[in-house]
Amino acid sequence: MLSRTQRPPNTTPTEALRLVKVTKTYGTADSKVTALEDVTLSLPRGTFTAVMGPSGSGKSTLLQCAAGLDAPDTGIVMVDGTEMTGGTEAQLTKFRRTRIGFVFQQYNLLDTLTVAQNTILPLKLARRRVNRKRVEEILTAVGLEGRLGHRPDQLSGGQRQRVAIARALVTEPSVIFADEPTGALDTRSAREVLHLLQEAVRIHDRTVVMVTHDPVAASYADAVLFLADGRLVGEMRRPTADAVAERLAHLGDDVPAGV
Amino acid sequence: MLALAMRSIRQRPGRFTATLLSAFLGATIIMTFNSMHDTAGANGVDATSAETLSTAAGVVGGYGTLLVFFAIASTLTVNVRQRTAEIDLLRSSGATPTQIKRMIVGESVAVALLAALLAIAPAMLGGHALLSLFQDSGQVADSVDYSFGPVALMSGISITLLASAGAAFLAVRRATRRRQPAGKGRKFFTYAALALGGLAACSTFAFSATDPALMAPPAYGAILLAIGFALLSPKLLLAVLDRLPFSGPSGYLAVRNMRQRAAQLSGVLMPLILFTGMATATLYMQAVENDAIDASGVPKSIDAKNLETLNLTVVGIIVVFSCIMLINSLYAATTYRSREFGQQRLAGATPGQVLGMVGVESLVVTATGVFFGTAAGLAGIIPFTVVRTDSLLPDQGLGTWLAIVATATAATFVTSLATARCTLRTPAVGAVTLVA
Numbered sequence: 001m002l003s004r005t006q007r008p009p010n011t012t013p014t015e016a017l018r019l020v021k022v023t024k025t026y027g028t029a030d031s032k033v034t035a036l037e038d039v040t041l042s043l044p045r046g047t048f049t050a051v052m053g054p055s056g057s058g059k060s061t062l063l064q065c066a067a068g069l070d071a072p073d074t075g076i077v078m079v080d081g082t083e084m085t086g087g088t089e090a091q092l093t094k095f096r097r098t099r100i101g102f103v104f105q106q107y108n109l110l111d112t113l114t115v116a117q118n119t120i121l122p123l124k125l126a127r128r129r130v131n132r133k134r135v136e137e138i139l140t141a142v143g144l145e146g147r148l149g150h151r152p153d154q155l156s157g158g159q160r161q162r163v164a165i166a167r168a169l170v171t172e173p174s175v176i177f178a179d180e181p182t183g184a185l186d187t188r189s190a191r192e193v194l195h196l197l198q199e200a201v202r203i204h205d206r207t208v209v210m211v212t213h214d215p216v217a218a219s220y221a222d223a224v225l226f227l228a229d230g231r232l233v234g235e236m237r238r239p240t241a242d243a244v245a246e247r248l249a250h251l252g253d254d255v256p257a258g259v
Numbered sequence: 260m261l262a263l264a265m266r267s268i269r270q271r272p273g274r275f276t277a278t279l280l281s282a283f284l285g286a287t288i289i290m291t292f293n294s295m296h297d298t299a300g301a302n303g304v305d306a307t308s309a310e311t312l313s314t315a316a317g318v319v320g321g322y323g324t325l326l327v328f329f330a331i332a333s334t335l336t337v338n339v340r341q342r343t344a345e346i347d348l349l350r351s352s353g354a355t356p357t358q359i360k361r362m363i364v365g366e367s368v369a370v371a372l373l374a375a376l377l378a379i380a381p382a383m384l385g386g387h388a389l390l391s392l393f394q395d396s397g398q399v400a401d402s403v404d405y406s407f408g409p410v411a412l413m414s415g416i417s418i419t420l421l422a423s424a425g426a427a428f429l430a431v432r433r434a435t436r437r438r439q440p441a442g443k444g445r446k447f448f449t450y451a452a453l454a455l456g457g458l459a460a461c462s463t464f465a466f467s468a469t470d471p472a473l474m475a476p477p478a479y480g481a482i483l484l485a486i487g488f489a490l491l492s493p494k495l496l497l498a499v500l501d502r503l504p505f506s507g508p509s510g511y512l513a514v515r516n517m518r519q520r521a522a523q524l525s526g527v528l529m530p531l532i533l534f535t536g537m538a539t540a541t542l543y544m545q546a547v548e549n550d551a552i553d554a555s556g557v558p559k560s561i562d563a564k565n566l567e568t569l570n571l572t573v574v575g576i577i578v579v580f581s582c583i584m585l586i587n588s589l590y591a592a593t594t595y596r597s598r599e600f601g602q603q604r605l606a607g608a609t610p611g612q613v614l615g616m617v618g619v620e621s622l623v624v625t626a627t628g629v630f631f632g633t634a635a636g637l638a639g640i641i642p643f644t645v646v647r648t649d650s651l652l653p654d655q656g657l658g659t660w661l662a663i664v665a666t667a668t669a670a671t672f673v674t675s676l677a678t679a680r681c682t683l684r685t686p687a688v689g690a691v692t693l694v695a
């Protein structure tokens with residue numbers, strides 16, 4: 001159940017996300033895949049973390065469990081000092097609305113809504129008041145001021161991803177999860193998206209967790225977590241693209257990468 | 260290309276269930292009624308029996324065939340439209356529009372052929388039962404033997420194939436020529452259906468009150484008007500959509516959805532309007548007919564009673580068929596939306612809000628469908644009643660109509676909501692990555 005145990009009023013917790021011994025397996029007994037095994041981690045507020053690892057190492061599963069989109073088999077997930085384990089989909093959804101933003105590789109914008117409508121959709125769904133000025137500010141910040149009336153299919157991939165980021169920012173969540181947000185973008189659009197995520201951390205004090213395969217993208221983060229076969233196998237602070245690439249190559253040495 | 264089509268059918272049989280079901284039921288009905296022609300044409304059938312059988316096959320078989328044609332065509336159009344993603348993928352991997360067209364049309368033809376072949380056995384059983392009904396009511400001599408011959412077979416196969424191939428061809432042509440707004444053909448089709456429907460309904464006045472085929476023109480008229488209304492209604496719906504008093508997140512989503520997808524809505528509205536229109540027209544006309552037989556002073560013998568039962572059974576088959584088609588297309592249309600529902604859930608919609616949105620949409624669709632369906636039905640009933648009885652409207656009261664509306668409403672709401680609920684069981688992340 002969702003319980004507000006560790007959050008005394010008037011103090012903002014310094015810890016945005018905590019996972020304790022999170023394990024997740026898929027499939028039935030005879031064809032079991034352990035996607036996450038005993039993952040424990042803690043991310044302070046206002047940090048930008050990249051998660052890297054071979055394909056199939058459990059990165060997406062980690063993000064989805066942390067964001068309440070998937071339920072871990074065992075272990076505890078805490079966002080903003082509030083435990084988020086169990087509960088119905090409706091309860092989890094209501095919890096996510098206020099604290100969590102998610103950006104997907106495939107954007108997941110609604111085709112029937114315009115840029116502006118997509119952006120304010122989480123607010124509408126939560127029956128929250130829409131502060132038009134704030135929404136316009138956000139859309140200007142992501143460089144979409146001239147395209148409020150466009151539909152997703154009239155936008156480029158980079159523009160769509162910027163709408164998705166605006167949508168994740170508009171609810172002022174404490175943690176934003178991004179699963180390969182630059183995976184489908186060219187170098188320039190990717191750089192813009194990464195800058196936006198960086199700004200969310202630096203300027204708005206959000207916490208960003210981003211899965212990526214690209215060492216250059218990872219170098220925008222404050223720290224990189226390495227995952228292999230569902231386990232956390234390392235961490236790098238102040239990453240550079242070269243150091244990350246080097247480390248990834250070695251990760252491939254000791255751990256057979258799942259294909 | 261046909262080999263490719265067959266392979267794609269074998270690999271994803273589920274996707275063809277809706278089309279297969281509609282083609283199968285449609286072919287069964289066509290063959291059942293048209294086998295009366297075969298039975299009538301057999302050697303040694305007396306003139307009265309032959310005439311009764313031919314009239315039944317001609318009247319009910321005639322408008323039944325038209326109904327089946329559009330039912331199959333509408334299911335197929337929805338099916339092909341749902342595959343635009345796959346068509347885009349094929350195009351981007353180098354398939355020419357002609358190749359894609361051949362593949363989609365080939366698939367449809369294969370499914371239709373299979374459906375028609377599967378329909379032969381049930382149609383024979385159905386035809387047998389129908390003949391016994393005629394014999395029980397004394398309309399046909401007991402000595403007449405049932406026969407299932409070339410008329411039943413050819414009409415069943417050709418109508419099913421024609422409807423499938425034609426609809427698939429038109430739908431895939433639209434899908435492979437995206438850039439250009441679909442307009443002229445549709446507009447022409449809409450007005451042609453409305454004009455022909457109006458003409459057919461009016462031509463009822465040219466018949467005499469006791470003509471055995473009197474029910475045919477108004478039934479044709481009601482079907483064609485229903486088709487025309489179904490094509491026209493999304494446009495009219497757009498005009499009133501903004502004035503609808505829906506508030507809250509579910510209403511917000513529903514209204515925006517429907518405004519964007521108005522053209523696709525006609526795929527769901529078509530079977531709904533057809534059901535309401537056909538059920539209203541045929542059930543009331545049959546009631547008027549039965550009353551007229553009573554009023555003609557012929558003492559109500561066992562035979563007359565049986566005749567009424569027979570007529571209502573025949574009409575009932577048509578009504579039940581259109582109701583199944585309604586459920587079938589709603590199910591297909593809603594299953595297809597699981598990705599969209601997943602995206603809404605990821606954006607923060609609770610399952611309840613998604614269901615609420617589906618509910619609001621169902622309400623609007625039902626109201627529109629019932630309105631236009633009733634209009635199409637009345638266009639058939641009024642000329643028939645005027646010619647048959649000299650009064651304007653049947654004196655049967657609203658009971659039957661209310662039952663039809665209740666059925667349409669229940670079918671729409673229960674199918675849409677239950678199907679949506681089912682798709683919500685897939686986790687949202689899984690639902691958006693599923694390839695339709």
Ligand SMILES: Nc1ncnc2c1ncn2[C@@H]1O[C@H](COP(=O)(O)OP(=O)(O)OP(=O)(O)O)[C@@H](O)[C@H]1O
Pocket residue numbers: 026027033034035053054055056057058059060061062258689
């Ligand atoms: N819904 C599922 N059902 C069954 N197995 C799954 C499911 N989702 C993930 N898996 C399995 O769990 C493991 C981890 O998957 P995950 O998607 O988290 O990997 P990933 O690190 O994100 O890989 P990639 O870099 O390719 O996106 C894989 O072996 C995958 O096959």
Ligand SMILES: [Mg+2]
Pocket residue numbers: 059060061179
């Ligand atoms: Mg992944």
